[in-house]
Amino acid sequence: xxxxxxxxxxxxxxxAKYGLDQPLMTQYVIYLxxxxxxxxxxSFTQENREVNDIIRQHFPVSAVLGILAVVFAAVxxxxxGALTALYRNRLPDYIIMFLVILGISVPSFVVAALSxxxxxxxxxxxxxxxxxxxxxxxISHMLVPALVLGLGTMAYLTRLMRSSMLEVIGSDYVRTAxxxxxxxxxxxxxHQLRNAILPVITVLGPAxxxxxxxxxxxxxxxxIPGLGRFFxxxxxxxxxxxxxxxxxxxxxxxxxMVIVVDVLYGFIDPxxxxx
Amino acid sequence: xxxxxxxxxxxxxxxxxxxGISRPSMSYWQDAWIRLKANKRxxxxxYIIISLLFFAIAGPWIWRxxxxxxxxxxxxxxxxxxxRAIVVEDYQPWDGVSxxxxxxxxxxxxxxxxxxxxxxxxxxxxxxxHRVYRNLFPVGPxxxxxxxxxEFYDNQTLNxxxxxxxxxxxxxxxxxxLDSRGQLLESFETLEVRVRRVTTLDEALATGLIDEGSGxxxxxxxxxNLHPLGTDSLGRDMLARLMAGARVSLFxxxxxxxxxxxxxxxxxxxxxxxxxxxxxxxxxxADFVVALPFLLFMILFKIAFGIGPxxxxxxxxxxxxxxxxxxxxxxxxxxxxxxxxxxxxxxxxRLLGAKTNYLVLRHMIPNTMGVVLVTLTxxxxxxxxxxxxxxxxxxxxxxxxxxxxxxxxxxxxxxxxYPHELIFPALFISVTVLAFNLLGDGLRDALDxxxxxxx
Numbered sequence: 001x002x003x004x005x006x007x008x009x010x011x012x013x014x015x016a017k018y019g020l021d022q023p024l025m026t027q028y029v030i031y032l033x034x035x036x037x038x039x040x041x042x043s044f045t046q047e048n049r050e051v052n053d054i055i056r057q058h059f060p061v062s063a064v065l066g067i068l069a070v071v072f073a074a075v076x077x078x079x080x081g082a083l084t085a086l087y088r089n090r091l092p093d094y095i096i097m098f099l100v101i102l103g104i105s106v107p108s109f110v111v112a113a114l115s116x117x118x119x120x121x122x123x124x125x126x127x128x129x130x131x132x133x134x135x136x137x138x139i140s141h142m143l144v145p146a147l148v149l150g151l152g153t154m155a156y157l158t159r160l161m162r163s164s165m166l167e168v169i170g171s172d173y174v175r176t177a178x179x180x181x182x183x184x185x186x187x188x189x190x191h192q193l194r195n196a197i198l199p200v201i202t203v204l205g206p207a208x209x210x211x212x213x214x215x216x217x218x219x220x221x222x223x224i225p226g227l228g229r230f231f232x233x234x235x236x237x238x239x240x241x242x243x244x245x246x247x248x249x250x251x252x253x254x255x256x257m258v259i260v261v262d263v264l265y266g267f268i269d270p271x272x273x274x275x
Numbered sequence: 276x277x278x279x280x281x282x283x284x285x286x287x288x289x290x291x292x293x294x295g296i297s298r299p300s301m302s303y304w305q306d307a308w309i310r311l312k313a314n315k316r317x318x319x320x321x322y323i324i325i326s327l328l329f330f331a332i333a334g335p336w337i338w339r340x341x342x343x344x345x346x347x348x349x350x351x352x353x354x355x356x357x358x359r360a361i362v363v364e365d366y367q368p369w370d371g372v373s374x375x376x377x378x379x380x381x382x383x384x385x386x387x388x389x390x391x392x393x394x395x396x397x398x399x400x401x402x403x404x405h406r407v408y409r410n411l412f413p414v415g416p417x418x419x420x421x422x423x424x425x426e427f428y429d430n431q432t433l434n435x436x437x438x439x440x441x442x443x444x445x446x447x448x449x450x451x452x453l454d455s456r457g458q459l460l461e462s463f464e465t466l467e468v469r470v471r472r473v474t475t476l477d478e479a480l481a482t483g484l485i486d487e488g489s490g491x492x493x494x495x496x497x498x499x500n501l502h503p504l505g506t507d508s509l510g511r512d513m514l515a516r517l518m519a520g521a522r523v524s525l526f527x528x529x530x531x532x533x534x535x536x537x538x539x540x541x542x543x544x545x546x547x548x549x550x551x552x553x554x555x556x557x558x559x560x561a562d563f564v565v566a567l568p569f570l571l572f573m574i575l576f577k578i579a580f581g582i583g584p585x586x587x588x589x590x591x592x593x594x595x596x597x598x599x600x601x602x603x604x605x606x607x608x609x610x611x612x613x614x615x616x617x618x619x620x621x622x623x624x625r626l627l628g629a630k631t632n633y634l635v636l637r638h639m640i641p642n643t644m645g646v647v648l649v650t651l652t653x654x655x656x657x658x659x660x661x662x663x664x665x666x667x668x669x670x671x672x673x674x675x676x677x678x679x680x681x682x683x684x685x686x687x688x689x690x691x692x693y694p695h696e697l698i699f700p701a702l703f704i705s706v707t708v709l710a711f712n713l714l715g716d717g718l719r720d721a722l723d724x725x726x727x728x729x730x
C-alpha cells in the first residue's frame with residue numbers, strides 16, 4: 001500500500017460526500033439541477049472553497065483585463081487601420097504595417113516577457129516605479145498586460161480596418177460627399193469611419209472571447225490573479241468541479257458576449273436591425 | 276444606294292484561316308501562379324517555407340546530433356564555434372595555499388578554470404569576517420554583488436574555492452568585510468575573473484572526445500563537441516533541438532490545419548449541397564462547436580486523452596485541434612457551395628445528365644479550392660501559435676520532446692543570462708508564422724478575383 005492509498009471506509013465516505021456513489025445518470029441530473037440554481041459545487045482540491053467563490057473572486061480580474069485589452073485592440077485597430085488607409089503607400093502606412101506584421105507574428109509570451117524587461121529598464125532610468133512590472137491592484141498594473149493581451153487582436157483589426165477603409169475610400173458616396181464640399185474631417189467621421197468599421201464590429205465578438213479566455217499567458221507572466229491561472233491549475237490537479245464550473249461559465253460568457261455584439265451591430269448598422 | 280455593282284454580291288473566297296487565339300489559354304491555377312510569382316513578398320515567403328520544411332525534414336539527417344543527449348561540459352553554451360578546452364588533472368582538494376603568494380589584495384590563487392576558481396585575499400580594513408559574492412555583471416554604483424557564496428566569521432580564513440556551476444566566461448568576485456555581528460561593512464574588493472574551459476582526461480575519455488591511445492597530456496588542448504547554436508540549460512544541442520522541434524511544430528502546424536480543412540470541406544459541401552433542414556441542423560452543430568471556448572477545450576482534450584509516460588502528446592494535440600477548428604472552413608465552403616449551386620454551368624451540367632457525385636467532385640469542390648487554399652494558409656500560423664502557446668503554459672508537448680513553444684518556455688527563464696535559448700525558438704516561430712501569413716496574403720490576392728484590383 002503506498003502512502004496515498006485510502007482505506008475502504010475513507011473512500012466510501014469521500015465518495016458519499018461528493019455524491020460519486022450515485023449512478024452516473026443521477027450524478028449528471030444532480031449536477032445539471034445545481035447548475036440551473038447557479039451552484040457549481042465545491043472544489044476537489046481546496047476543500048473549503050466553492051467554485052462559485054473562485055469564479056466570483058477571480059473572474060472580475062480576468063474580465064477587467066480582457067475588457068481593457070479589447071478596448072485597446074478595438075480603438076487601436078480602428079485608428080491605425082484608418083490611418084494606414086488614408087496614408088496608403090506613404091511612410092505612416094509602411095511603419096504601421098511593419099508593426100502590425102510584427103504583432104501578428106511574434107508570440108504573445110515573447111512580447112509579454114520583452115515588455116516586462118522594458119518596464120524594468122524604464123523604472124531603472126527614472127529610478128522609481130513608473131509602471132509596476134507585475135501584480136494586480138491599480139490601474140497602472142493593468143495597462144501593460146492589457147496592451148500585450150490586445151496586441152495580436154489589434155494587429156488583426158488594423159489589417160481588417162485598412163482593407164475595408166480602402167474599399168470605402170473608393171466608393172461613390174465618399175466621392176459625392178467630397179463633391180458637395182464637406183470638410184474632410186466630417187467625411188472621415190460620418191461617412192468613411194462609420195461604414196468601414198462594420199467588419200471590425202463583426203469580428204469583435206469572437207475576438208472578445210479569444211481575449212478573455214486567452215489571457216493565461218499574460219496572467220502567468222505578469223502574476224495576475226485571474227481565472228485563467230486557476231483553470232490551468234485545476235486541470236493540472238484534476239479538480240473536476242473547478243474545471244467544469246469555469247468551462248461552463250466561460251462558455252456562457254462567450255455566448256453572452258456574441259449576443260451583445262450582435263445587438264450592438266444593429267445600433268451601428270440600421271440595415272441589419274431585426275424586425 | 277444606287278452605285279452597287281453586281282460584283283458586290285459575289286461570295287468572298289473561303290480561306291482556311293481560323294480564328295486565331297491571340298494569347299495562350301490559361302487555366303485558373305496557371306493564372307494564379309503567374310500572379311503569385313509577381314508578388315515578391317509571397318514568393319520570398321514560399322522560399323522561406325520550403326527551406327523551413329527542408330530544415331525540419333532533412334536537417335536531422337545532416338546534423339546528426341541526438342537532441343536528447345546532454346553535454347555537461349557545455350551547459351547553456353552561447354552560440355559560436357569556439358570549443359577549445361584545456362586538459363587538466365583530476366580535481367584535487369585545495370589546502371588554501373596560495374600559489375601566487377606575493378600578490379596582495381583579492382587575487383586568484385591559481386588560474387581560473389571551469390573546474391574551480393580559487394581566491395585569496397588580505398584582511399579588509401575594519402573586518403572581523405568576510406563574505407564572498409559572485410556576479411555575472413560588474414558591481415556598479417548600486418553595489419549589486421550578486422550571489423553570496425560563503426561567509427567567514429574570523430580573519431583566519433582568507434581563501435575560498437568556488438566550484439558552483441562554473442561556466443567559461445567572465446565573473447565578478449567580491450569580498451565584503453563583515454563586522455562582529457555579521458553585518459556588511461563598507462569596504463569591499465572586486466575582482467574580474469575570466470574562467471577558462473577545462474576538462475580532465477577521464478571526462479574526455481568518458482564522453483568519447485578522445486581515444487584511449489591518443490597520448491594526450493595535461494595542458495594539451497582538446498576540441499569539445501560542436502554546438503553552432505549553443506546548448507540549453509541541460510546541455511542539449513540547440514540546433515538539433517530546433518530541428519526536432521521544427522518537426523513537431525510544423526507537423527502539428529501543417530498537419531492539423533490540413534486535416535481540419537479537409538473535414539470542414541467535406542462537412543460544408545454536404546451541408547451546402549443538401550440544403551434545407553439537413554443544412555440548418557448541420558450548421559447549428561457547427562455553431563455549437565464554434566461557441567466552445569477554444570483554449571479551455573484544447574486543454575481539456577489534452578487531459579481527456581491522457582498522456583502516459585514516454586509519450587510526446589503530439590497526436591492528442593493534433594486531434595484536439597482538428598475537432599475544434601473545422602467549423603470555420605465548413606461555414607466558408609458551405610457558403611461557396613450555396614453560391615455555386617445556383618450557377619448556370621451547374622444547371623447545364625445537370626441537364627447533360629451529370630450525377631451528384633460528378634457535380635460535387637468535378638464542379639463544386641474544385642471551384643471552392645481557391646478559398647480553401649487561402650483558409651489553409653491562414654490556419655497554419657494560428658495552429659503553430661496554438662501549439663506554441665499550449666507548450667508554453669506547460670499543457671502542450673510533453674518533455675523531453677522538443678517543440679518551439681516548449682523551448683521558448685524553458686528559454687524565457689534565463690532570458691537575460693542566456694538569451695540565445697529564447698531567441699532562437701522565438702525567432703523560428705515568428706519567421707514561420709510571418710511567412711505563412713504573407714504567403715496567405717499573396718495567395719488571396721492571386722486567387723480571389725474580387726481582391727484583384729485592391730491591395
